[in-house]
Amino acid sequence: MTDSPIKTRREGHVLEVTLDRPKANAVDLATSRIMGETFKAFRDDPDLRVAILTGAGEKFFCPGWDLKAAAGGDAVDGDYGVGGFGGLQELPRLNKPVIAAVNGICCGGGLEIALSCDIILAAQHATFALPEIRSGTVADAASIKLPKRIPYHIAMEMLLTGRWIDAEEAHRWGLVNRIIPAPDLMAQAWDMARLIASGPPLVMAAIKEVVRDAEDSKFQDALNRVTRRQLPTVDALYGSEDLMEGFRAFTEKRDPVWKGR
CATH class of the missing domain: 3.90.226.10 (2-enoyl-CoA Hydratase; Chain A, domain 1)
Structure with a gap:
C-alpha cells in the first residue's frame, strides 16, 4: 500500500x-x-x-x-x-x-x-x-x-x-x-x-534472549539458566548444526557457512 x-x-x-x-x-x-x-x-x-x-x-x-x-x-x-x-x-x-x-x-x-x-x-x-x-x-x-x-x-x-x-x-x-x-x-x-x-543467526537469537532474561536476574541464576539450556534459543543453539559448523570452520581455517539450524 x-x-x-x-x-x-x-x-x-x-x-x-x-x-x-x-x-x-x-x-x-x-x-x-x-x-x-x-x-x-x-x-x-x-x-x-x-x-x-x-x-x-x-x-x-x-x-x-x-x-x-x-x-x-x-x-x-x-x-x-x-x-x-x-x-x-x-x-x-x-x-x-x-x-x-x-x-x-x-x-x-x-x-x-x-x-x-x-x-x-x-x-x-x-x-x-x-x-x-x-x-x-x-x-x-x-x-x-x-x-x-x-x-x-x-x-x-x-x-x-x-x-x-x-x-x-x-x-x-x-x-x-x-x-x-x-x-x-x-x-x-x-x-x-x-x-x-553475516554472523550466526542462532547465536544472535541466544544473545538477545540471554540479555533480556538476565536484565532483572541475579548473575548466578541467569547463568544457571544458560548452562542448563533452560532458554529456548540457547537450547536450540547447543544442539544445532551451526555450532558444529563453527568448530569445523575454525579447525579447517575457512569461513563458516551458517544455516540457522
Whole structure:
C-alpha cells in the first residue's frame, strides 16, 4: 500500500522499516498496530536476520505519540497492537537485532522506540528529549529503561526537566553508538546490518534472549539458566548444526557457512 505510514525495503537478510507519516512521523494507534505487525512478520520470517528502523525525511525520526490524533479521539490507553507502542517495546520473543538510524528529532515515545532497539546510530543533527513532563504526563517506558542505559542522574534530569540533548551529548552518555554525517547515515546503518546478518543467526537469537532474561536476574541464576539450556534459543543453539559448523570452520581455517539450524 503506497499510502501506508510504514514503508519497508528488503535486501538479503536485512529489512529496512521507515516510519513515513508526514509531517513529523508521529505515531497514532493505527500506525502503532501496523508497526507491530511489521516487526512480528520480521520476527517470524526465518530468512530475515536484522532490521533497520528509521524515519522518513531529514527532520524527524519520531516525536512519539500523535497528540492531534489523541485530541481527535485516539485514547492514550488504546490498542497499540501486538508489539505495544511503536511495535517493538512489548513484542514477545523478538530475538533478532534491530538498529535505529535516528535521522533527526527523537523525543517522547520516539525515544522510547529507539531505546527498544539494540543499536542506535545518530545523524549529526539528531536531538533527543523526553518532554512529557511539560504536558503533565509520564514517559512510562523511558522511566523504566533510560536510567538503566545511561547514568542515573542524567536520565533523571531528562525525565524531570524535559531538557533536550544533541547527538554529541547523547554519544557522550552512551545513549547512541556513534554519530554519522546525515548523508551517510543509512549507508552505514546498512553496512552494520549486513555485518551482523553475516554472523550466526542462532547465536544472535541466544544473545538477545540471554540479555533480556538476565536484565532483572541475579548473575548466578541467569547463568544457571544458560548452562542448563533452560532458554529456548540457547537450547536450540547447543544442539544445532551451526555450532558444529563453527568448530569445523575454525579447525579447517575457512569461513563458516551458517544455516540457522
